[in-house]
Amino acid sequence: MGEVWARCIRAAAILCTALIAVVGGTGCVHVYQPMSGLHGPVVVDIQAPNFEDLNLTVHCVPGDQLNRLETSTLCRKVGSLFENQGAKVHTIDTSAPVKDVFKDVFAEETEVDPDEPPPPLTDLTLELRTREVRETDDPISWFAYISTGTLLPAITEYTHTIDVVVRDGSGFLLARDTIEGRIVRRMGLGVWAGNKLLDVAWRDDADKVTGEDVANAELSADLYGQLSQLTFNAKMQWTVLQESTPATAEEVP
């Protein structure tokens, strides 16, 4: 009878270990690390009306990194970000220059006077180009992951870059920045269980790393903050430069 119990306990232990290994082995911990441009100070409140009555064109250029659908999604999300701040947003997700796109859109509405330079069709244009700097699997970590039964993590990391350019309606460059973020994916029982334990027992809410889409949410929050700040700075630059034009200079008493 005792031997049967011992066998049952051993079988249960093996089953539990296998179960934990499967859950932990497939358990990933994604962490986000802001690199250049993403952890700069942000003063603007992205929920406040910072861009009231501003005509803003968000131009997302498709490339190797994002296909047309992903580009469209990015544009839509960034467009919503600025709409929530009071801007009148027009999004473009083709690689054609903004002026050409507007020419098609407004061709029937705008009467062109050959003697006069055409008026700008937008106040500001925000151009976004995404690039993947690096995506790597660390082969040594994969060897460690397999040979230790997922106790040590397999590490994969992705580094993405977004080139951001803000121009005024005539194409004059107002601001530019390159934003870089790194996502590290650690997979395995040891890293998953260890982080889960620390999250439950020790870490503050702000320091927790496990949970659904924590890394992506943090990346989005930083990205939206930086885009808003850069565009607001560009808007102020645009306002100041407009005050220097001869027409407004004459009005000054």
Added chain:
Amino acid sequence: MQIFVLFVLTLMATVKPDPAPGLFRTKTASAELDCEQLTVARANQERPGQIGEARPRGDYVDRRVVVCSERLISHGVRPVRDEAILSTLDARADEVASAAAALGPDLQSRTWLVETYYPSVQVASKVSFAAKNSLMEHGLTVSDRTPILGFGDLDVITRMPAEQAYPAACKRYYATGSLGEQDALLAVVSRDPRETILHAGLCSRGQWKWLR
């Protein structure tokens, strides 16, 4: 069992420290690092001797280097707006001075005065000091003198909208003799509490012009 533990410990020793948050580094600690990702070649140029050279026939694996330095002043010590201005003060001062120095030969021979309009006096004095240094680096003559306006002028000008106030102040500086024929005033201005850039304006012989 002992062999397995030894094996795991040996493998653990091969794991390189990562600046990203993880088991041994919190997000807060990770945010105190300024990191950039470099190729091995560039990392060797910037930090010679610290990173192994690439082999002549190439490495067996794709190696990249994440170079980090700890922030001098932690997040939250200074107000966010001040932090944004002061953390990149050298570059900002140089931009402002470059814009002034590029104005033409007529202004090169003037004596340059610098005035900073920023809510915090401590930050304003640092910005002024940095701008004066940058102007001198561009070969311009700089004075420590500060132009002064009378109380009546200040009372009127401070009630004007910004787009009128700066040109009006410039005219008054010239009319009252606070700024002479051979003086040029470089005004470094923060126009909105939500912006993290500095604008620059020039006041010369009563004429105001925004430079950036």
